[in-house]
Amino acid sequence: MRLLRILADGRFHSGEALGAELGISRSAVAKRLQQLEESQGIKLFAVRGKGYCLDGGLSLLDPQRLQAQLPGVRLLVEDTLASTNSTAMQCCRNPDPPCAVLTECQTAGRGRRGRQWVSPYAQNLYVSRILRVDQPTTQLEAPSLVVGLAVIHALRQQGIADCALKWPNDILVGGRKIGGILLELTGDPADSCHVVIGIGINVNMQQAVIDQAWTSMREQLGKVVDRTVLAVDLLRCLDQLLLRHREAGFAPLRAEWEAAHAWQGREVCLSGGREPVYGRVLGVSADGALRLQVAGEEQVFTGGELSLRLHDDS
Numbered sequence: 001m002r003l004l005r006i007l008a009d010g011r012f013h014s015g016e017a018l019g020a021e022l023g024i025s026r027s028a029v030a031k032r033l034q035q036l037e038e039s040q041g042i043k044l045f046a047v048r049g050k051g052y053c054l055d056g057g058l059s060l061l062d063p064q065r066l067q068a069q070l071p072g073v074r075l076l077v078e079d080t081l082a083s084t085n086s087t088a089m090q091c092c093r094n095p096d097p098p099c100a101v102l103t104e105c106q107t108a109g110r111g112r113r114g115r116q117w118v119s120p121y122a123q124n125l126y127v128s129r130i131l132r133v134d135q136p137t138t139q140l141e142a143p144s145l146v147v148g149l150a151v152i153h154a155l156r157q158q159g160i161a162d163c164a165l166k167w168p169n170d171i172l173v174g175g176r177k178i179g180g181i182l183l184e185l186t187g188d189p190a191d192s193c194h195v196v197i198g199i200g201i202n203v204n205m206q207q208a209v210i211d212q213a214w215t216s217m218r219e220q221l222g223k224v225v226d227r228t229v230l231a232v233d234l235l236r237c238l239d240q241l242l243l244r245h246r247e248a249g250f251a252p253l254r255a256e257w258e259a260a261h262a263w264q265g266r267e268v269c270l271s272g273g274r275e276p277v278y279g280r281v282l283g284v285s286a287d288g289a290l291r292l293q294v295a296g297e298e299q300v301f302t303g304g305e306l307s308l309r310l311h312d313d314s
């Protein structure tokens, strides 16, 4: 990824200069750049006599700026990880784990329901917040909804006003996915354990093959977003809302969550359980379960494997 770090400034660099920097030939530079274009979904300009330039440059994470803006939060910032959630889970075995793990790219980013999370270099945000939980818990529904609200707050601060949530915790803009959340528990749920809150946000990504409709902050705002500023906003919003949740529970946040729910009142199909369930979204319960009106009666649903889609155009 050294080539990408050099090209991050968005200026032209000659193949010769890049080769000298890395100790490889010009043709080896051309080959590596072609591979990076394919694997990282980046757009490179190659101009005879000028060299190579990355369209819009890259907004790299700035660990010093991050730490200065988040003085109480011990950070682990890496260049490449398999998954920030995996690293965070491993860190929880240490007596004094960091509070949050961030990386420029993930080689095995994980989504919900065993899916892959596309994580190209220095384009999106990949962060895992580690929380120690001293009360016995296996209930992650309400915390995961609170995390969704925190992401919405951070996106609004950045100028994305019309972002919305889809139960349990997809982040959408105009029906397309801009972010996702994966909560994982590690340790003994009956004793002291840790919750790892993984958050992925599509920030500056312009092209990717993803099997569902997606968008990015760059597409919505029409400009490259500073990933360091976003990470600071996100971690601050997250800690504020988690504190409110710890002090007063989910009930006071419930109305706000429902107001942000893209599919409130819509006819949906809930899948991932034994059978698909068709119903109308009533909202969420005080502990974060989904409330559906099914055949004239209210039913509640929980479970990390459940997933909603619109039944038809209601």
Ligand code: BTN
Residues within 6 Å of the ligand: 082, 083, 084, 085, 086, 106, 108, 109, 110, 111, 112, 113, 115, 117, 125, 126, 127, 128, 170, 179, 180, 181, 182, 198, 199, 200, 201
């Ligand atoms: C989803 O919507 O399916 C959840 C996506 C969660 C992706 C984030 S990126 C940071 C963290 N590390 C991972 O491997 N996954 C989460």
